[in-house]
Amino acid sequence: MHDVLLLRTFVSVNPVIIAAELRGLLEPHQLEGLDVTWVSADQPVGKGDWVAIVPLLSRWVGGTELKQLPNLRIVANCAVGYDNVDVVAAEMRKVIVTNTPDVLTDATADLTWTLILACARRLVEALDLVRRDAWRGWHPELLLGVELRGRTLGLFGAGRIGQAVGRRAVPFGLRIIYAARSPKPDFERDTGAIRVGWSRLVAESDILSLHAPATPETKGIINTDTLSRMKPGAILLNAARGDLIREEALAIALEGGRLGAAGLDVYTEEPTIHPRLRAAPRTVLLPHIGSATHDTRRKMAAIAVANVQAVLAGQPPLTPVYR
Numbered sequence: 001m002h003d004v005l006l007l008r009t010f011v012s013v014n015p016v017i018i019a020a021e022l023r024g025l026l027e028p029h030q031l032e033g034l035d036v037t038w039v040s041a042d043q044p045v046g047k048g049d050w051v052a053i054v055p056l057l058s059r060w061v062g063g064t065e066l067k068q069l070p071n072l073r074i075v076a077n078c079a080v081g082y083d084n085v086d087v088v089a090a091e092m093r094k095v096i097v098t099n100t101p102d103v104l105t106d107a108t109a110d111l112t113w114t115l116i117l118a119c120a121r122r123l124v125e126a127l128d129l130v131r132r133d134a135w136r137g138w139h140p141e142l143l144l145g146v147e148l149r150g151r152t153l154g155l156f157g158a159g160r161i162g163q164a165v166g167r168r169a170v171p172f173g174l175r176i177i178y179a180a181r182s183p184k185p186d187f188e189r190d191t192g193a194i195r196v197g198w199s200r201l202v203a204e205s206d207i208l209s210l211h212a213p214a215t216p217e218t219k220g221i222i223n224t225d226t227l228s229r230m231k232p233g234a235i236l237l238n239a240a241r242g243d244l245i246r247e248e249a250l251a252i253a254l255e256g257g258r259l260g261a262a263g264l265d266v267y268t269e270e271p272t273i274h275p276r277l278r279a280a281p282r283t284v285l286l287p288h289i290g291s292a293t294h295d296t297r298r299k300m301a302a303i304a305v306a307n308v309q310a311v312l313a314g315q316p317p318l319t320p321v322y323r
């Protein structure tokens with residue numbers, strides 16, 4: 001007993017902040033050696049000597065926040081996107097930034113397909129008809145949707161998730177085009193996908209699905225101009241980041257009947273949705289649940305904390321991000 005107490009005195013315990021919302025997803029052994037302060041997303045962090053922080057994507061970690069945490073060594077973001085972290089400010093302070101790639105790819109690709117099918121087959125209108133007890137029987141022209149076979153799926157961003165969405169499109173008989181900064185030869189070989197420029201992607205897609213991160217180059221890339229260049233009746237999907245779309249412009253395109261449908265999982269000012277978009281016709285609006293499966297959320301929390309443990313043990317981070 002005496003020895004155990006002595007040993008404990010010499011084992012350093014690292015003060016860390018972890019988003020309180022992750023508590024139920026973590027096992028005690030994953031937190032060994034960490035002195036955790038649980039801070040929920042709506043609570044400020046303030047000043048302190050914490051050496052690591054595991055935030056959710058809703059917490060902005062910028063220069064001011066980092067200055068308040070002079071001992072910080074790692075921001076282990078619990079998301080693959082890291083537009084909520086000022087990576088340049090972190091780098092200047094020699095703070096490592098990590099994310100949670102790969103483990104959420106399948107879940108997010110599956111959810112994108114949920115949106116594609118829901119939009120193409122008018123699922124929301126169909127459910128509403130039944131719920132309102134307004135269905136008057138089988139009719140040959142009731143709720144006609146879009147046949148996928150032979151149509152063109154356009155992917156903006158063909159990284160982990162974009163490619164996973166594209167691979168799922170093959171058995172549906174869709175032609176695939178994509179825009180990314182670099183070519184993806186394996187993806188092209190496996191799926192027959194063709195790399196095109198942004199203008200061609202917008203003009204040729206029957207279904208345009210966004211899978212690029214929110215960066216200065218991609219913010220607002222779907223706007224009045226690009227919407228006017230999309231095919232009449234085209235379907236737009238966004239399971240990436242809300243900032244990619246100018247929401248009012250999208251609402252207007254839906255109101256005017258030019259756009260076939262929009263399936264969205266993410267928004268500019270979450271959890272607020274632009275009121276005009278919320279009221280627009282032919283939308284499938286989800287509350288940012290792209291990665292929301294039991295398995296994936298546990299894996300995301302585990303990777304975020306494993307990054308903290310690695311860095312505090314003097315090892316390289318498992319999944320670092322670079323600007």
Ligand code: NAP
Nearest residue numbers: 081157158159160161180181182212213217239240290291
């Ligand atoms: P990723 O593997 O890094 O893929 C990002 C893709 O975007 C890459 O193909 C990249 O091109 C492309 N890209 C980046 N900037 C571009 C630009 N300016 N023009 C054209 N293409 C550009 O990321 P991921 O794991 O697939 O995740 C993608 C995004 O999905 C994340 O950033 C996150 O915001 C979002 N996400 C959302 C949810 C959700 O819950 N809805 C869940 C997970 C992820 P290169 O390959 O050529 O570099």
